[in-house]
Amino acid sequence: MVRPSPQIxxxxxxxxxxxxxxxxxxxxxxxxxxxxHVESHVLARSVRRYDSAPTTPY
Incomplete structure (x- = not known):
């Protein structure tokens, strides 16, 4: 797969x-x-500290 350049x-x-x-x-x-044109994406974000992690179970 070819990635487009950041300039484009x-x-x-x-x-x-x-x-x-x-x-x-x-x-x-x-x-x-x-x-x-608008696209919608959901991305996982990193959590730096344990106390800032979500409290809801998966």
């Missing part, structure tokens, strides 16, 4: 919206492209 991505993406809920380990990411 910077030309195509207008801005990125992030929604972080501190109660869970996931982040909602929405890159907004220049032509108006």
């Amino acid at each position: 991505a910077r030309l195509l993406i207008e801005h990125v919206s992030l929604v972080v809920d501190k109660a869970v380990e996931h982040v909602d990411v929405e890159p907004h492209c220049i032509g108006g």
Whole structure:
């Protein structure tokens, strides 16, 4: 798989919206492209300390 260069991505993406809920380990990411296309992705975020980990069981 060929990865696009970061320079091309910077030309195509207008801005990125992030929604972080501190109660869970996931982040909602929405890159907004220049032509108006928006994609929604859910990513796992790293937790630096045990006390900042979510308390909900999986």
